[in-house]
Amino acid sequence: MLLAKTLRSSTFRLALIAIATFGLIVAAIMAYVYFGTLAYVERRVGTVVDHDGFTGMIELAMAAVAALLLVLAGLAAVLVTRRTVGRIEQINATSRAIMLSGLDQRIPLRGSNDEWDRVAENLNQMLDRIETLMGEVKQVSDNVAHDLRTPLTRMRGRLEKAFHAPRNSEADAALIGDTIADLDAVLGMFASITRISEIETRARTGAFRALDLAEIAGEVVELYDAAAEQVATRLSLDGDRAVAITGDRDLLFDAIANLVDNAIKHGRKGGQVTVSCRRADGGALISIADDGPGIPAEQRDHVFKRFYRLEQSRYTPGNGLGLSLVAAVARLHGAEVALQDNAPGLKVELRFRATSAP
Known part of the structure; x- marks a missing residue:
């Protein structure tokens, strides 16, 4: 079965074309050597000597070399093509198994670290990503x-x-x-x-312009000051007075507002929420810290997923989309979002690179 597929494959046909071209070149070289040798012997020895034995020996040697080259080239073409077709068949078999049974199948690796192993590894990583997205x-x-x-x-x-x-x-x-x-x-x-x-989908990059991140943070703090007072929480802003950044003002405002709102809701009643904005490494850094219960370290990678909630009964107010929006805004602006232990509480940091626009 594999041999039949090997003989029908386009790779095998290409190999035959390459062998034929190589064979023509070798034949031309051998003909040049053959006739050149005869001419040389004729000039040095003359016509009085019988050249039949010498000529027959050269012809036999050249025929043997040509036959050997043909056999070796054909064998090499079959072996190389068979190996290629075999790896392709593994990928096809795994693809068929995935279509029939699900995404739990993976393409086997041979450990040779060649281009086929790299292709298989990339396809396996793609399948892992698809399986994660489907989940x-x-x-x-x-x-x-x-x-x-x-x-x-x-x-x-x-x-x-x-x-x-x-x-x-x-x-x-x-x-x-x-x-x-x-x-x-x-x-x-x-x-x-x-x-x-x-x-x-990065459909809002057209609204990017030069902004003052500290000014946006100040507006968010002013907006949520009354909500913080209702739960006896002290909401404060510190850091640099002006922090230049390039981005979408409305999206950044919503992202910071989501973080401040979460800090007030989940922080300790009568506690402290601090918004800090400053320049850092040629870029910008804004952090929102509270003194509430925080988020367990093993769940910090999951809270940015849509509809994810620490309280799994899902009867508390909210829809679990706030931090997903924050993560999306951060990716759009080329920023990194990180959750850190505030001991006690949680600190959320948004770090913008020197060039914030994507």
């Missing part, structure tokens, strides 16, 4: 279904109760208000998903 899609789908079920169930219950109850203007007004609030929550969730997708 994330499934998780997002499950979380969306769960988060939509609760408000939709509440709305249906209210409407069913109102349908069977006599009309009452105050009760109807309250019902309409609660239903609108639930619909706003659902629409807000889809708006957040759409916005994150838009950011991840």
Whole structure:
């Protein structure tokens, strides 16, 4: 089976063409040597000597060399093509197994570290990435279904109760208000998903311009000052007075606002939330620190996934999209986002390179 595929492969045909070209060149060289030798002997010895024995010996030697070259070239072509076709068949077999059974199959490596091993390794890494993305899609789908079920169930219950109850203007007004609030929550969730997708496709780089990151941070602190006072949390801003950066003002404002909002909500009641903005290594660094319970180290790589929540029951307010938006904004601006232990609490850092625009 493999030999038949080898003989039908385009690689084998290319090898035959190369061998034929090489053979013509060798034949031309051998002919030149043959006739050149005869001419040389004729000039030195003359015609009185019988050259038949000498000529026959040269012809036999050249025929033997030509036959040997032909056999070796054919054998090399078959072996090389067979090896290539064999590796391609491994990839094809794994591809068929993946299509039939799932993404758990991987292309075997031979440990030769040649170009075929590198191709197989790259394909395996691509399969790993696809499997990870498929898992994330499934998780997002499950979380969306769960988060939509609760408000939709509440709305249906209210409407069913109102349908069977006599009309009452105050009760109807309250019902309409609660239903609108639930619909706003659902629409807000889809708006957040759409916005994150838009950011991840880099569709908003046209709004990039020179900005003062410290000014944006100051506006966010001013906006959330009242919310912090309601829970007796001290919200403060420190660092450099002016930090130049290139980016999208609205997206940066939303990202910083999400981080400050999370710090106020999840920080210790009556605690401290500090926003620090300064120049660093030719770029910019902004950090938001609180003194709450923080995030366990083993979960810090997961909190930027969509709909991920530390509280797995999913009955606390929020939809788990805030940090996903922060991560998307950071990637769009070529920034690095890191979670650190604030002992106690959590510190989130956004570090922008000297050239922030992608």
